[in-house]
Amino acid sequence: MFRVFNCLSAEHDWRLVMLAGLVCFAASIVAVSIFHRAVASRGWTRSLWIAIAGAAIGYGIWATHFVAMLAYEPGVPTGYGLVLTALSLAAAMILTSGGFGVAVNNSGRWRAAAGGGIIGAGIASMHYIGMWALEVPGRVIWSPELVFISIILGMVLGYVALAVALGRKNRWGTFAAALLLTLAIVSHHFTAMGAVQIVPDPTLAHDTLSLSPSFLAVAIAGVALSVLGMSFVGVLADRRLATRTSRFEQIISELSLARQQVEDSQREIQEQKLRLDTAINNMVEALCMFDAEKRLVVSNERYALLYRLPPELLRTGTPHADIIRHRVMTGILKSDSSEGAAEKFISKLAALPFDAVSSRIDEFADGRLICVTRQPMAGGGWVATHLDVTEQRRSEAKITHMAQHDALTDLPNRVLLRERMEHAIAVTRNGGVDLAVLMLDLDRFKEVNDTLGHPAGDSLLRAVSARLRECVTDTALIARLGGDEFAVIDYVTNPAVEAAALAENIRKALCEPFDLGDHRVTVGTSIGIAIAPRDGNDSDVIMKSADLALYSAKSGGRGAFRFFEPELDELMHARRNLERDMRDALSERQFELHYQPFVNAATGETRGFEALLRWRHPQRGLVLPGEFIPLAEETGLIVPLGEWVLRTACAEAAKWPQEVGIAINLSPAQFRSKELAPVIVGALASSGIAPHRLELEVTETVIMHDSEAVFAVLAQLRELGVRIALDDFGTGYSSLSFLQRFPFDKVKIDRSFVDELSSTRAEARHLARAVVRFAVSLGKTTTAEGVETEEQLDILREEGCMETQGYYFSRPMPASDVARMLRRDGAAIRAA
Numbered sequence: 001m002f003r004v005f006n007c008l009s010a011e012h013d014w015r016l017v018m019l020a021g022l023v024c025f026a027a028s029i030v031a032v033s034i035f036h037r038a039v040a041s042r043g044w045t046r047s048l049w050i051a052i053a054g055a056a057i058g059y060g061i062w063a064t065h066f067v068a069m070l071a072y073e074p075g076v077p078t079g080y081g082l083v084l085t086a087l088s089l090a091a092a093m094i095l096t097s098g099g100f101g102v103a104v105n106n107s108g109r110w111r112a113a114a115g116g117g118i119i120g121a122g123i124a125s126m127h128y129i130g131m132w133a134l135e136v137p138g139r140v141i142w143s144p145e146l147v148f149i150s151i152i153l154g155m156v157l158g159y160v161a162l163a164v165a166l167g168r169k170n171r172w173g174t175f176a177a178a179l180l181l182t183l184a185i186v187s188h189h190f191t192a193m194g195a196v197q198i199v200p201d202p203t204l205a206h207d208t209l210s211l212s213p214s215f216l217a218v219a220i221a222g223v224a225l226s227v228l229g230m231s232f233v234g235v236l237a238d239r240r241l242a243t244r245t246s247r248f249e250q251i252i253s254e255l256s257l258a259r260q261q262v263e264d265s266q267r268e269i270q271e272q273k274l275r276l277d278t279a280i281n282n283m284v285e286a287l288c289m290f291d292a293e294k295r296l297v298v299s300n301e302r303y304a305l306l307y308r309l310p311p312e313l314l315r316t317g318t319p320h321a322d323i324i325r326h327r328v329m330t331g332i333l334k335s336d337s338s339e340g341a342a343e344k345f346i347s348k349l350a351a352l353p354f355d356a357v358s359s360r361i362d363e364f365a366d367g368r369l370i371c372v373t374r375q376p377m378a379g380g381g382w383v384a385t386h387l388d389v390t391e392q393r394r395s396e397a398k399i400t401h402m403a404q405h406d407a408l409t410d411l412p413n414r415v416l417l418r419e420r421m422e423h424a425i426a427v428t429r430n431g432g433v434d435l436a437v438l439m440l441d442l443d444r445f446k447e448v449n450d451t452l453g454h455p456a457g458d459s460l461l462r463a464v465s466a467r468l469r470e471c472v473t474d475t476a477l478i479a480r481l482g483g484d485e486f487a488v489i490d491y492v493t494n495p496a497v498e499a500a501a502l503a504e505n506i507r508k509a510l511c512e513p514f515d516l517g518d519h520r521v522t523v524g525t526s527i528g529i530a531i532a533p534r535d536g537n538d539s540d541v542i543m544k545s546a547d548l549a550l551y552s553a554k555s556g557g558r559g560a561f562r563f564f565e566p567e568l569d570e571l572m573h574a575r576r577n578l579e580r581d582m583r584d585a586l587s588e589r590q591f592e593l594h595y596q597p598f599v600n601a602a603t604g605e606t607r608g609f610e611a612l613l614r615w616r617h618p619q620r621g622l623v624l625p626g627e628f629i630p631l632a633e634e635t636g637l638i639v640p641l642g643e644w645v646l647r648t649a650c651a652e653a654a655k656w657p658q659e660v661g662i663a664i665n666l667s668p669a670q671f672r673s674k675e676l677a678p679v680i681v682g683a684l685a686s687s688g689i690a691p692h693r694l695e696l697e698v699t700e701t702v703i704m705h706d707s708e709a710v711f712a713v714l715a716q717l718r719e720l721g722v723r724i725a726l727d728d729f730g731t732g733y734s735s736l737s738f739l740q741r742f743p744f745d746k747v748k749i750d751r752s753f754v755d756e757l758s759s760t761r762a763e764a765r766h767l768a769r770a771v772v773r774f775a776v777s778l779g780k781t782t783t784a785e786g787v788e789t790e791e792q793l794d795i796l797r798e799e800g801c802m803e804t805q806g807y808y809f810s811r812p813m814p815a816s817d818v819a820r821m822l823r824r825d826g827a828a829i830r831a832a
């Protein structure tokens with residue numbers, strides 16, 4: 001560094017050094033400004049600016065070098081070779097252009113370093129080729145270290161200058177970059193000059209073609225400054241032009257942007273319109289929009305199709321009235337298609353409120369139902385949708401019908417009955433008319449269903465519905481409440497007469513046989529009648545009253561009708577209490593069995609005992625079966641109760657002598673239970689009594705319910721050895737046919753005939769005797785029930801009756817009394 005300093009201070013003229021620096025700075029300012037232009041330009045303009053920037057700085061370096069060389073006073077005369085001097089200028093221009101080009105065209109982070117390196121190389125090339133051109137009478141000695149440092153200085157500072165020029169393109173950036181570039185050139189030059197030592201040698205004189213340094217320096221400086229000045233002016237002009245151009249370009253670009261935006265929004269509007277058209281044309285509803293002047297604004301294809309509108313009526317601005325006229329007069333609507341009708345319709349629509357949503361149903365001539373909904377629009381006018389609701393309405397009507405009617409008979413169901421009844425009861429409140437409510441259920445419907453199957457049951461219910469329809473007037477309503485329950489309601493002015501007549505008509509109609517395909521069945525009906533408002537003035541109360549009357553009719557023997565009476569309510573109450581108590585009675589062991597003996601008519605020997613159920617009620621005392629057995633049968637409690645009777649009676653009989661039998665009554669409900677046979681077998685097995693000691697008493701009623709099934713069970717039990725007795729013989733009309741169909745072991749002549757044997761009426765006496773005689777003639781064991789007198793016993797013996805039973809011998813007694821009696825009579829029994 002000392003060498004460099006020494007060279008500068010001792011071997012250079014400071015004034016010329018300053019001039020060199022000035023030239024260099026001017027060149028740097030011009031070059032950096034042009035470089036910035038190059039950065040802002042594109043294409044060939046950029047290349048041109050790069051070349052000019054390179055030329056400016058190349059020329060600046062070259063001029064600086066030679067002005068600085070003028071300041072150099074090596075102590076010997078100097079000159080420059082023409083060719084090498086020119087070559088140094090070319091090298092400087094080309095390499096610096098290259099450096100600028102690399103920095104501008106590259107986008108990598110190393111572009112400033114690469115560009116700066118090349119510029120440094122350009123500075124060094126110019127300097128050392130220029131020094132090569134130096135002609136002195138002496139030898140030039142170089143210091144390699146300083147040469148190296150000079151090159152590095154040029155490159156590093158060149159890089160920094162370029163980095164600043166790229167990073168800051170404003171005035172201060174230009175200034176700083178130019179200063180750094182100047183520093184790169186100047187520091188390189190003077191360091192490189194420090195590396196030179198000229199040892200005078202007069203033998204090394206040069207020819208006269210060399211350029212004189214003073215001429216060269218002045219010429220260079222002058223030309224350099226003027227060229228650089230012109231370049232600088234050019235740059236400034238260009239910058240201003242560029243500013244204007246860029247503003248113009250900006251305006252153009254804003255305009256084209258605006259144009260683009262307009263085009264985009266037009267395209268968007270087009271697409272929106274297309275989407276809207278697609279949407280409204282694909283709506284399920286027909287749609288139309290009218291303005292405040294009632295002129296068509298928009299409509300969709302479905303609207304045109306629905307009303308078969310020609311294209312001229314679909315134009316925007318078509319009056320609403322014209323479209324309505326077309327709709328009416330083409331006969332699309334189910335109405336008069338005259339002009340007058342059209343005008344009437346137009347006036348009707350005009351009267352619709354325009355400030356609220358309105359909806360109506362238009363009926364088309366082809367039966368379609370169109371729901372038209374009008375929605376007012378802000379600013380007047382309306383949007384209307386027209387929706388085909390035919391299917392929807394049909395489905396709704398169907399659903400409503402199904403909800404209110406019975407599917408099998410298509411008669412109104414309980415829901416509709418209740419609705420109509422409420423209305424009818426409201427009518428009766430005005431006076432002058434009453435409402436008769438008839439509740440009926442079919443007798444023996446269950447038998448038909450069970451024996452012939454459900455399809456037959458369904459046919460029967462349909463046939464019953466048809467007959468009921470024939471029995472009533474137009475004002476009546478028939479409903480099916482479920483199962484075999486029906487109701488009929490009708491207005492009456494004289495309930496006692498009209499309601500009774502209606503009930504009688506129905507009763508008679510339903511007593512007639514029904515033909516169900518291959519089968520002919522006879523059912524019958526029981527009817528309960530209540531009158532509104534007398535027996536209740538709301539539907540629930542009146543139905544309950546009719547129901548109680550029906551219950552009373554059924555308890556009274558079926559096949560009849562009964563009017564509601566207030567006492568029925570109390571009866572029902574008592575019945576409900578009885579039912580509740582009976583459910584507890586079995587678990588609380590309140591039931592007990594009494595036994596009534598049946599004896600050999602000839603010898604008086606006890607052949608066995610009939611088990612008769614008793615209920616020892618905690619409050620009511622001993623209750624007889626006639627009071628609770630029908631209810632137990634109705635509620636199904638007879639099944640567990642009957643099972644208890646079977647087990648208890650068999651267990652009791654097991655304590656008696658082997659010869660003594662046990663007779664047990666069976667109910668129809670027990671036969672409906674599949675458990676009857678297993679229960680009997682179980683009772684026999686657990687008690688250990690022989691099957692032939694057990695006698696099962698069945699009545700006609702038991703068999704009639706389902707004769708085939710009952711006979712099948714009885715046959716099964718008879719095969720086990722159990723004896724089967726036909727109870728209450730003579731009371732039913734079908735006993736004879738049953739006797740033919742099943743080999744009963746015993747026939748029990750009903751008490752009523754025995755009673756008549758001692759009657760004062762000869763006819764009754766004869767009939768009773770005839771029945772007894774007939775029973776005996778069947779060749780089976782005959783037992784006469786209800787023998788109360790010796791006279792009766794004598795007649796029965798006379799007629800050949802084998803067994804007798806009745807108060808004459810003994811009343812039914814508790815098991816403990818049976819044991820005592822058997823002990824007392826044991827000898828007699830054994831002896832017989």
Ligand SMILES: Nc1nc2c(ncn2[C@@H]2O[C@H](COP(=O)(O)O[C@H]3[C@@H](O)[C@H](n4cnc5c(=O)[nH]c(N)nc54)O[C@@H]3COP(=O)(O)O)[C@@H](O)[C@H]2O)c(=O)[nH]1
Pocket residue numbers: 596610611612613624625626629642645665666667727728751785786787788805806807808812
């Ligand atoms: N399914 C079942 N039914 C049963 C059972 N226990 C009884 N019953 C049925 O109840 C009916 C009434 O029975 P009850 O009140 O016990 O009357 C019986 C006798 O007390 C009565 N009887 C007997 N002798 C006379 C008499 O000389 N005079 C007179 N007035 N009554 C008399 O008859 C009834 C027995 O009749 P029957 O059954 O026809 O032999 C009764 O009909 C039973 O069916 C049971 O456990 N299960």
